[in-house]
Amino acid sequence: MPSVRIDTTQWQKLTQSPGKQVSVITPLGMTMLEIQGELELPKDFASLAKDDSSHDGRFSVQGGQTIVRFGSLQIDGERATLFVGKKQRLLGKVTKLDVPMGVMHFNSRDNKVELVDIMKYKIIFKDRPLPIM
Amino acid sequence: MSINLHSTPDYDPSYKLIQLTPELLDIIQDPAQNNQLRFKSLDKDKSEVVLCSHDKTWVLKQRKHSNTVLLMKEFVPEQPITFDETQLFGLSKPYMDVLGFAKTESEFETRETEGHLNLDSLPIYNGELDFRERTTKKSSAKVIATVEELLENSPCSALEGISKWHKIGGSVKDGLLCILSQDFLSKALHVVLMSVMAESLDMQHLQVDDTYHAVGKDIEDEFNPYTREIIGTVLNRFAFQEQEPENSAWRLRIPFIAQWYGIQALRKCVSGTSMPINEFLIKWKSLFPPFFPCDIDIDMLRGYHFKPTNKTIQYIAKSTLPMDPKERFKVLFKLQSQWDLEDIKPLIEELNTRGVKIDSFIMKYARRRRLGKKTVVTSR
Numbered sequence: 484m485p486s487v488r489i490d491t492t493q494w495q496k497l498t499q500s501p502g503k504q505v506s507v508i509t510p511l512g513m514t515m516l517e518i519q520g521e522l523e524l525p526k527d528f529a530s531l532a533k534d535d536s537s538h539d540g541r542f543s544v545q546g547g548q549t550i551v552r553f554g555s556l557q558i559d560g561e562r563a564t565l566f567v568g569k570k571q572r573l574l575g576k577v578t579k580l581d582v583p584m585g586v587m588h589f590n591s592r593d594n595k596v597e598l599v600d601i602m603k604y605k606i607i608f609k610d611r612p613l614p615i616m
Numbered sequence: 617m618s619i620n621l622h623s624t625p626d627y628d629p630s631y632k633l634i635q636l637t638p639e640l641l642d643i644i645q646d647p648a649q650n651n652q653l654r655f656k657s658l659d660k661d662k663s664e665v666v667l668c669s670h671d672k673t674w675v676l677k678q679r680k681h682s683n684t685v686l687l688m689k690e691f692v693p694e695q696p697i698t699f700d701e702t703q704l705f706g707l708s709k710p711y712m713d714v715l716g717f718a719k720t721e722s723e724f725e726t727r728e729t730e731g732h733l734n735l736d737s738l739p740i741y742n743g744e745l746d747f748r749e750r751t752t753k754k755s756s757a758k759v760i761a762t763v764e765e766l767l768e769n770s771p772c773s774a775l776e777g778i779s780k781w782h783k784i785g786g787s788v789k790d791g792l793l794c795i796l797s798q799d800f801l802s803k804a805l806h807v808v809l810m811s812v813m814a815e816s817l818d819m820q821h822l823q824v825d826d827t828y829h830a831v832g833k834d835i836e837d838e839f840n841p842y843t844r845e846i847i848g849t850v851l852n853r854f855a856f857q858e859q860e861p862e863n864s865a866w867r868l869r870i871p872f873i874a875q876w877y878g879i880q881a882l883r884k885c886v887s888g889t890s891m892p893i894n895e896f897l898i899k900w901k902s903l904f905p906p907f908f909p910c911d912i913d914i915d916m917l918r919g920y921h922f923k924p925t926n927k928t929i930q931y932i933a934k935s936t937l938p939m940d941p942k943e944r945f946k947v948l949f950k951l952q953s954q955w956d957l958e959d960i961k962p963l964i965e966e967l968n969t970r971g972v973k974i975d976s977f978i979m980k981y982a983r984r985r986r987l988g989k990k991t992v993v994t995s996r
Contacts, residue, residue, distance in 0.1 A: 486768055489653040491644055512690030514714060516621075522684045528625040540699030545691065548624060550715060552697065556619045557707050565621075566705055582635045584723065585644070586687060589630045596655060598644065601636060605685075615705055 489587070490597040507558060507577045507604045513586065515605040516556075518565075518573065524553060556606070563606045572615045575608035618707040620697060621688070623716040631687055631718035634667075634676070635726050643669050656771050658734065664771070666729070671775035673731035676724045685723075686716040731772025733780050738766075741787065741794040743803070743841045748790035760793040787849035789841075796849060802880055804842055804850045805873065807831055810905045812868075822855065822866045824848050874910040877903045878917045882931040886921070890928040919962030922952045934963060941967045945981040949995040957984070957991040 497511055508514045525531050528542065528549040541552050554567040558577060565573040586599045636644065643649045649670060657665040667674045693713055701709075737758060739751045752759065760766050763786070767777045785796040796804065811830040812819060828847045832840060851857075854873050855866035881900040885891060891899075893914055900912055914921075914929065922932050932951065938944045944964060948955065961974060968977045978984055983994050 486654055486656040488651070489655065491650045491653070494644075495647060495650070508690065508714075512714075514688050514690075516684075516686045516688055516716070518684040518686075520684065522623075522686070524623055524625075540697055543622075543693060543695060543697055545622075545694055545715065550622045550624055552620055552622050552699070554621045555705075555707055555710065556621055557617070558619070564707075566707070572705075582637060583641060584633045585636045585640075587632050587634055589632060591630065599631070601641070601644070602633075 485594075487594055487596050490595060494598045494600060507606055509600050509602065511600050513600045513602065515584070515602045516565075517605050517607045519607075519609050522553070522567070524551060558606070563608070565606075565608055566615065567612070570615055571612040573608040573612050574610055575606055577604055577606050579604055617711045618709070620710040620713040621716070622691075622713060623686070627719040628717055631720065633685075633687075633720050633723040635724065637674075637726055637728075639672070639728075640667075640669075640674070640726060652774075658771060666731070666771040667726060668731065668771075668773040671773050673729050673771065673773050673776060674726040675729040676726060678722050679725050680722040682721075685720045687718040687720065688714040688716045691715050731776040731780075732770060733766065733772055733777055733784075734770040735784070735795065738786075739792065739794045740797050741789045741800060742797040743800045745839055745841075747794075748792060751792055751794075761788075761791055762793065766793055782849075782852035785849055785853050788845040789843065796846070800841075801850070801853065802876070804846055805854055805876070806905060807834070807842060808847065808850050808854075809873070809908060810834070813905060813907065819868045819870070822851060822868065824851060824866075827851065870910045871916065874904075874912050875916045878912065879920050882917060882920055882929075886929055887931045890924045890930040892927055893923075893929050894927075896929050915958070918959055922948070922955075922959075924952065932963070934966075937963070939967070941981055945995070949982070953994065955993045957993055960993050 494511075528551055531542065542549055543552070544550070554565055556566075557564045561577050563575045563577055565575060567573065580603055584602045586602060588597045588599050590597070643653060652668075652670045654668055655665055655676075656668055657663050665676045667676060691713055697710075697713065737760060739747075741747055744750065760769070763778065763781060766781070766786075767774055770777055772780070785798075785801045787794055787796050808827060808831060811834055812822065812827060814834070815826075815830040817826055817830060824844060824847055828842075828844045831842045831847060835842065851866040854876070855868045858865050858867055878900050881896065881903050884903075885899045886896060897912065897914065904910065919934065920932065921929050924930055930951075937947055941964070944967060948960065948963060957978070960978070964978070965974065968974060975984065978993055981996075983996050985992060985994070
């Protein structure tokens with residue numbers, strides 16, 4: 484029978500002084516962003532990055548991988564504003580989860596499961612996007 | 617202050633979100649307990665996945681959603697990220713960069729459940745001489761040798777599993793894990809009680825070794841199926857284990873043993889036929905080892921009998937009754953037109969799956985009225 488132990492040691496070590504998490508970003512630097520709808524990203528990062536001649540700083544390389552900067556987020560107390568690309572703006576809020584969520588990493592290669600972090604808050608955007616004026 | 621949001625081209629599908637109830641959170645935060653948390657499933661594809669701690673089991677239910685839920689982590693850019701400040705739309709300069717690395721399309725709800733032992737491949741031991749040969753020859757399934765192996769293969773926490781193992785009469789015979797048949801368990805209990813009484817052992821303070829030796833004295837020179845493990849199984853089933861500083865002792869559960877004999881008497885004497893209650897009580901008492909100190913009362917057998925008339929009794933097997941509440945009440949009233957509330961309760965309790973008050977549950981399918989101090993239940 485498949486049975487696998489959940490490894491919590493790393494999480495324990497890093498959060499040993501259980502200072503209560505009061506910010507939306509966990510002590511381990513993780514956060515959860517929820518948008519009611521799809522977030523459309525460009526498809527072929529690598530070739531787009533080559534053509535990024537306008538130098539708008541959308542693409543960068545991190546750990547050998549091309550990543551895209553898709554927006555900016557501002558958090559002001561419970562209120563959150565998300566700017567997506569150059570045209571859309573979303574208004575949302577920081578909410579405490581009813582039940583905290585464990586982020587588990589299932590490593591199928593060596594059949595291990597690790598508890599990576601525990602999320603107690605999320606930033607949620609429920610409304611339709613507004614244009615950026 | 618604003619935050620720069622980035623995303624990877626492909627999201628990592630190996631991250632899952634799992635609800636952590638307050639109880640699970642406590643376990644995770646307790647270093648003494650959290651290393652026992654594990655996921656288990658009966659097979660890789662079809663069966664449910666459960667999460668087990670040392671003493672509890674939770675079933676995982678996948679709840680899908682259509683929202684975009686991004687898991688993001690803070691990172692320090694390898695090269696400074698520069699862009700036109702007009703793109704900040706009046707926001708202050710970014711002080712942090714976060715990268716979306718996983719997108720989850722569902723989350724797993726954890727609901728506490730009862731763990732189950734996987735008994736599929738376990739043989740039944742009925743006291744045979746050549747048990748091992750017969751079992752290994754007959755069965756193509758994998759032989760299980762230890763309780764640890766069984767627990768590893770069961771969607772169930774360790775403590776729940778052991779308690780269930782004791783309850784079903786699980787044992788080890790000739791190096792094979794097995795379940796004792798009802799008949800053999802009854803015989804073994806009888807032999808244990810006789811030997812304990814013959815050797816004047818303290819029924820409130822029994823040791824496996826003493827009991828095993830006491831049983832062995834009576835069966836010298838013969839094939840003795842009552843091994844130390846079988847005696848342990850009998851004590852685990854019919855006695856409470858009391859933890860003492862130096863060693864553990866077992867205290868016999870006398871009322872439970874009396875009920876066990878009563879059920880055997882019902883099966884033997886009044887299965888398919890009824891008998892006057894007084895006569896049945898004599899038959900019941902006659903099954904015990906001579907001078908066994910216990911009181912018997914017909915009320916101890918609630919849930920296993922009905923009374924065709926006021927003064928007669930007959931065996932009823934709950935497993936043969938319909939699982940539909942309406943049908944079950946119909947059958948029960950056919951057998952006995954008027955029931956004491958306490959007599960009918962154990963026969964219908966398992967159908968009250970929504971956990972409503974038992975009185976309210978009965979009122980849905982039958983009529984309830986007070987008769988002096990008693991409450992009786994009749995059909996509508």
